[in-house]
Amino acid sequence: MSTDLQLGPEQMDALREIGNIGAGNAATSLSQMMGSPVQMGIPTVKFLPVEDIAAEIGAGDEVVAAMFLGVEGDAPGHMLFVMSEQAARSVVDTLVGGPAHGDGFTEMEMSALQEVGNIMTGSYLGALAQITGLRLEPTPPAVGVDLAGALLGAALAQVAMVSDVALMLESTFGDDDTPSAGDFLYVPTSEALATVLDRLGLGE
């Protein structure tokens, strides 16, 4: 696996724009599900060692809901959608009907979170596929509610099995009350990244 990929400012801009469009689509889907507006932060693009990603997004021992899936097709990789426990609670209460009954998430609520992950990543990848003309298929998401570090660490270990260094396209979501309620990561493999850049006419 090539880990010495150098990206110029033009390529970084293009990737940021892709993140923008993908996350914009996902935010629209989320606000439709929620029936309330969801705002999106400016996406960031970073190239960093896989083991540093959790620290970079500040994952510690706060409780979060995480949806993790693989991307298959022409530009494979992984996607991770992380929501604060409170944001996940509020999405689930809207979808399943609430308010809830005590701590934790029921099986039905976990399925609802999985469906949220499905729709969000589907919209993100749909936008990316449309821009690049590449075939991109999400695998069904795995979902967990636990310590952020634990869920991210486990997801990143999967990523680290195929790559030492990762390009991280990060977008934050939220509403007026909680501006950073969610975090969306797309981590393509190095080959996938080269494929995407090539399609955009920005390859080597």
Next chain:
Amino acid sequence: MSTAIAGLTAGPTVGIGQIAASDHRDVVISALGLGSCIGVVLVDPRAHIAGMAHVMLPQSAPTSKGPPGKFADTAIPALLEDVLALGADRARLVATMAGGAQMFGAGSGAGLFNIGGRNDESVRAALADARIRLRAHDVGGSFGRTMQVVVGTGTVTVRVVGGEAVEL
């Protein structure tokens, strides 16, 4: 959950792939949220020296990149070196490990290898290679753990979501 323990100093937080060691008695070393990762603690109780590694993957390859703490087979020798450098007596060292869970359910299609279980095996093998006794362990399951060691006493605790700190 990472509340300070009364009278003690919150010491280093050991991130993924990192190693920290100390000979300051009132310091607490922590790993926040171990999932499939494994926290390994080496303690020399008499010298009041302790160190912790936050292992991500079971095995390094010749082409692998990253700090030694990232892989079980390189983390244990590096951690050992760090505590010995602080003056720990090799014959007195005991190990404690926690983590190695399967955080995401099977069959998700996200390319889920059982990394937690493999990390568990690799850490045990590396400890055996280094002839270090595994004193206690809390591994497996499908939940995250926060691990702490008090350097002065060598006391290791593990906490899960909604639970109290349990001494190993």
